[in-house]
Amino acid sequence: MARITAGVATSHVPAIGAALDNGRADEPYWRPVFAGYEASKRWIAEHKPDVIILVYNDHASAFSLELIPTFAIGCAEEFQPADEGWGPRPVPPVKGHPELAWHMAERLILDEFDMTIVNKMDVDHGLTVPLSLMFGQPAEWPCRVIPLAVNVVQYPPPTGNRCYRLGQAIRRAVEAFPEDLKVVVFGTGGMSHQLQGPRAGLINSAFDRDFLDRLVGDPVAQSKVPHLDYVREAGSEGIELVMWLIMRGALDEQVREVHRFYHVPASNTAVGHLILENAG
Incomplete structure (x- = not known):
């Protein structure tokens, strides 16, 4: 059978x-990030995944307020x-895995999750940025990718519990x-940042680091954190972090932390990154 072996979280x-x-x-400026x-x-x-399920949010490219x-x-x-x-990024097209994606759609809908099939x-x-960070600049991406887009742009976004x-x-x-x-499942977005208003440029490193700890060690508690806490502590765009909970929910309860990285600044945000492997 197919198996999820690891999770990657990244801004x-x-x-x-x-x-x-x-x-x-x-x-x-950029050298420490890369x-x-x-x-x-x-x-x-070395891990060589066959498929990546990449959880991200669309930024009015595929979807709009319509x-x-x-x-x-x-x-x-x-x-x-x-x-x-400003033109498409000069990166390869993303090759999907329709057979697994359709299977997932069927299973998830019958499991009472209302998925939109695209x-x-x-x-x-x-x-594409998470793929570039993990694979560099290849002539083609080395594995298949299933995009899973989550609305964290227009209120109301899904709860952390729903994502988990x-x-x-x-x-x-x-x-x-x-x-x-x-x-391998990717959860992307975040960390703390706000793009507009009086708090534009907000970065809360203490919240970010605590979130990384809780995501690894106590994801169930983190899944119960309400939207308002993310907005208050991590800025209006900090709500993107609920997408990391989808990745975490797909893994074992106990995981092995392979790599952690946190850096400020990168543009107007903090960069956070985790690699987690299933303990079994």
Whole structure:
């Protein structure tokens, strides 16, 4: 059967992609950010996943205020990089895994999660920046990717508890797929940041570090944290962190922390990163 072996959590700051694409990764400002992912690139090259389920939020590239799915799963053969206003990123198209994606959609819907099935969409920096951080700049991505987009842009977003339970349901769905596949789940977005208003530029490092600890050691307690706490402590865009709970819910209760990285600043936010392996 297919099995989830590990989880990756990472910020998906758009400026990181721009720095990489424009040859600025070795500049003094950006060098510490990319250095934090060198061990991660070695890890994933050795781990060799067959499929990545990548949880992210769309930034008005595939969806708009006209259509706002809470959870949307990409079931297509291929997803093109989105044009976010300055041209598509110069990265390879994302190759999907329709068989597993459709299987997941069926299982999750029958498990009472209302998934939106998407057969055509472009994917923006929320998905491509994490791939670049983990794989660098290959001619093609070395594994298949199933996009799973979560609404954390327009109120109301899903609760942390709903996200954690979705992760658990994803694990059940993957383990019911008959093909022998090694699957890694990415949870992306965050950490603390706010893009507008009087608190624009907010970074709460104490909250971020505590969140990393709780995500590893007590995810159930973290799943019960209400929306208002994220907004108050981590800024209006800090709510993106609930997507990390989907990744965590897909893993064992006890996990092994392989790598942790935290850095301030990167553009107007903090960068957080975890690699967790199932203990079994």
